[in-house]
Amino acid sequence: MPHISVIITTYNRKDFAAEAVESVRKQTCSDYELIIVDDGSTDGSREILGPKADKYIFQKNAGVSAARNAGFTASSGKYICFLDSDDLWMKDKLDVQIDFMEKNPSMPLCYTGEKWLKCGSHKNQKKHHSKRGGDIFVKCLEMCIISPSSAMIRRETLERLKFDEKLPVCEDYDMWLRISSEHNIAYIDRELIIKRGGHPGQLSESEPAMDRFRIYSIIKALKSGLSPEREKLAKAELRRKCAIVRSGALKRFKPWLWAKYGLISKFYGS
Secondary structure, X not given: OOOEEEEEEEOOOHHHHHHHHHHHHOOOOOOEEEEEEEOOOOOOHHHHHHHHOOEEEEOOOOOHHHHHHHHHHOOOOOEEEEEEOOEEEOOOHHHHHHHHHHHOOOOOEEEEEEEEEEOOXXXXXXXXXXXXXXXXXXXXXXXXXXXXXXXXEEHHHHHHHOOOOOOOOOHHHHHHHHXXXXXXXXXXXXXXXXXXXXXXXXXXXXXXXOHHHHHHHHHHHHHHOOOXXXXXXXXXXXXXXXXXXXXXXXXXXXXXXXXXXXXXXHHHHO
């Protein structure tokens, strides 16, 4: 049984995904299985990627959450790593993380630093994207601070939580928010992944007003029960995100959306 299950989900990105697979196969750690979940690609991905995987799952297009959950269900590793099909790993990524997780059995998750490329050129990260470990609940409320491609997660953590298949985007924000509401999270201060942006088909570019989905996740967290201090912080962030959505609604002449998030802010944020 492999120690690590690596799960790549892809949809019509055969060239990017092939490069992602290559970065996995170049790992200095060999104690892993590679699972590729094809979320209904029509670009010939199966012919190119199928032979490269230990397990290849083709499913009707159902979204990234369903694809990740399908990959997890098919996995057998003690640790789970996800790699987005447009990202790459440094060759020692798995070795560094598994060494840390074995030495820190109380940690449900560790994540790493990242390099950003946009249209092939290096992009400096903004200060508010700076990363750290420990109690990062407040940071996870604000934004999706953890790249899925940088995380190594204990199997039992995902068995309990799973990705929310109702979310077309921000499913990673939702997952990290749930984990950080209960646990400290470890950060390894090394750039062990490369995030590639600026190309067509990115979900973050195709969904408008993404704070709507983060608001949904904050409401879920509030309903699940938080400590008084965390509840106060969550409500404050919910009000802030509702204000952002309402401002955008006014600019796009959507008074119904402006009114809806005013009510949400009042009901859940007070």
